Amino acid sequence: MSNPHAFPEPDRTAVYRAIESRRDVRRGYLPEPLPEELLQRLLAAAHSAPSVGLMQPTRFLVIRSPEMRRAVHHLFQQANAEAAATYEGEQHELYTGLKLEGLLEAPQHLCMLSDTGSERGHRLGRHTVPETAVYSTVCSVQNLWLAARAEGVGVGWVSILSQERLREVLHIPAHLTPVAYLCLGYVESFADMPDLERAGWEKRVPLESVVYLDRFTNDKTT
Amino acid sequence: MSNPHAFPEPDRTAVYRAIESRRDVRRGYLPEPLPEELLQRLLAAAHSAPSVGLMQPTRFLVIRSPEMRRAVHHLFQQANAEAAATYEGEQHELYTGLKLEGLLEAPQHLCMLSDTGSERGHRLGRHTVPETAVYSTVCSVQNLWLAARAEGVGVGWVSILSQERLREVLHIPAHLTPVAYLCLGYVESFADMPDLERAGWEKRVPLESVVYLDRFTNDKTT
Numbered sequence: 530m531s532n533p534h535a536f537p538e539p540d541r542t543a544v545y546r547a548i549e550s551r552r553d554v555r556r557g558y559l560p561e562p563l564p565e566e567l568l569q570r571l572l573a574a575a576h577s578a579p580s581v582g583l584m585q586p587t588r589f590l591v592i593r594s595p596e597m598r599r600a601v602h603h604l605f606q607q608a609n610a611e612a613a614a615t616y617e618g619e620q621h622e623l624y625t626g627l628k629l630e631g632l633l634e635a636p637q638h639l640c641m642l643s644d645t646g647s648e649r650g651h652r653l654g655r656h657t658v659p660e661t662a663v664y665s666t667v668c669s670v671q672n673l674w675l676a677a678r679a680e681g682v683g684v685g686w687v688s689i690l691s692q693e694r695l696r697e698v699l700h701i702p703a704h705l706t707p708v709a710y711l712c713l714g715y716v717e718s719f720a721d722m723p724d725l726e727r728a729g730w731e732k733r734v735p736l737e738s739v740v741y742l743d744r745f746t747n748d749k750t751t
Numbered sequence: 752m753s754n755p756h757a758f759p760e761p762d763r764t765a766v767y768r769a770i771e772s773r774r775d776v777r778r779g780y781l782p783e784p785l786p787e788e789l790l791q792r793l794l795a796a797a798h799s800a801p802s803v804g805l806m807q808p809t810r811f812l813v814i815r816s817p818e819m820r821r822a823v824h825h826l827f828q829q830a831n832a833e834a835a836a837t838y839e840g841e842q843h844e845l846y847t848g849l850k851l852e853g854l855l856e857a858p859q860h861l862c863m864l865s866d867t868g869s870e871r872g873h874r875l876g877r878h879t880v881p882e883t884a885v886y887s888t889v890c891s892v893q894n895l896w897l898a899a900r901a902e903g904v905g906v907g908w909v910s911i912l913s914q915e916r917l918r919e920v921l922h923i924p925a926h927l928t929p930v931a932y933l934c935l936g937y938v939e940s941f942a943d944m945p946d947l948e949r950a951g952w953e954k955r956v957p958l959e960s961v962v963y964l965d966r967f968t969n970d971k972t973t
Binding site for chain 2: 532533534535536539540541542543544545546547548549551553569570572573574576577578579581582583584585587588589590591592593594597608611612615616620624627629649650651652653654655656657658660661663664667668670671672674675676678679680681682686688689690691692699700701702708709715716718719723725726730731732733734736739740741742743744745
C-alpha cells in the first residue's frame with residue numbers, strides 16, 4: 530500500500546538509526562556542559578511525549594550544581610554497595626567490576642518526576658490504572674533519549690538510587706514521584722553493543738522469542 | 752562544539768519530526784492489515800529499547816482475531832461506562848462525546864506485557880526500585896510509537912482497560928503484567944493537535960512551567 534503519511538525513506542532510516550544506536554552511557558562523559566538551546570530542545574522533545582488524559586505530569590529538575598551531583602553520587606555508592614552484597618563468587622566479582630554510572634563526570638543530571646495526583650486531564654484514562662501517570666513520564670524519558678542520540682548526546686539512566694533518599698537530597702516535594710535519574714552530556718563515543726552485554730553480564734534475546742500471535746504459548750525465553 | 756556523534760541536520764530533523772507529529776490515534780483506522788515485515792520492524796524497534804540490567808522483560812501479544820478484538824472492545828465499554836459515571840453536568844457531556852479508542856476499526860492490536868519477576872539481568876538495577884522492569888516496557892512502547900509515526904502507522908494507547916479483566920480475556924499468564932494495550936494500523940490522517948485538546952478537554956502547558964534548575968520552587972502549572 531502506498532502510504533501518504535509515511536516519512537520519506539532517508540527520514541525513516543534516521544528514526545530507526547536513533548532507536549538502534551541509542552545506548553545507556555555510563556562512561557566517557559566530556560566536561561563541557563550542554564549549551565542551553567540544546568538542553569531546551571531535549572526537554573521539549575520529552576515534554577511532547579504522550580500523557581494519559583493530556584495530564585502532562587512530568588516535571589524536570591536539571592542539576593548542574595557540583596555539590597548536588599556529588600551528593601547523588603554518594604547515594605549511588607550506598608545503593609551500589611547494598612546491591613553488590615547480594616551477589617556471590619564470580620557474579621560478585623563481575624558486578625563490582627561493572628561501571629554503572631557517570632554521575633561525577635557528566636556535567637549535568639536530569640531528574641524526571643511525575644505529579645501523579647495532578648487534576649490536570651481530569652483523571653481521564655486513569656480511573657482503572659493510576660500507574661499510567663508514571664508511564665507518561667517514562668514515555669518522556671524515551672523521547673529525550675532518542676532526541677539526545679540524534680544530537681550526539683549521551684544519556685545514562687541510574688536506576689538503583691533509593692527514591693526516598695533521592696527525595697531528601699533533592700528536596701523533592703511530597704506530591705512528586707521521582708521516576709528517572711539521568712546523566713546527560715557530550716561523550717567520547719557510543720558503544721556498538723550494550724555495556725552489560727560487552728561485560729558478559731547478560732545477552733540480548735532474539736525478537737522472535739518474545740512475540741506471540743493471538744494467544745500465549747510456553748515462555749520461549751527460558 | 753563540533754560533535755562527531757551528532758546526526759547530520761536532516762536526520763536530526765527527522766527524529767524531531769517523529770517526536771512532534773506523533774499522535775494518540777483513536778479514529779480513522781483503515782481496514783487493510785499491516786504487512787508482516789512492517790509489523791516486525793515496529794516490534795524490533797520496541798525490542799531494542801533500554802531495559803534495566805538488560806533484562807528485556809517485554810513480551811508482545813499481537814491480536815488479529817476479530818473475536819478477541821471484539822472481546823477487548825467490550826471490556827473498554829465497561830470501563831468507559833464506569834469512568835463516565837464519575838463526571839457530572841457539562842464535563843459528563845464532554846466526556847461521553849469523546850472518541851477514546853479505535854478497537855473495532857484497527858485491524859490489529861498489540862498488548863505489551865512485562866515479565867517483572869524474570870531472573871534475566873540478574874536483578875541488576877532493580878534492587879532498590881523494582882518498578883524499573885515495568886518502566887523498561889514503557890520505553891519499548893514509546894520506541895514503537897515513534898517508529899510507527901515514521902512509517903505512517905497510527906498507534907492509540909487504550910489506557911482505561913482493567914488489567915484483571917484483560918488478563919482473563921487474553922489468558923495472560925500470572926507472571927506477566929499487562930502494561931499497554933495499543934491499537935495499530937494505517938490511518939486516514941494524523942491530527943495537528945492532540946484529540947483531547949481539540950475537543951476542549953485539556954490544554955497543553957508550556958515547557959517553561961515544568962522545568963526547574965537545581966532546586967524546586969513553587970509549582971508553576973497551577
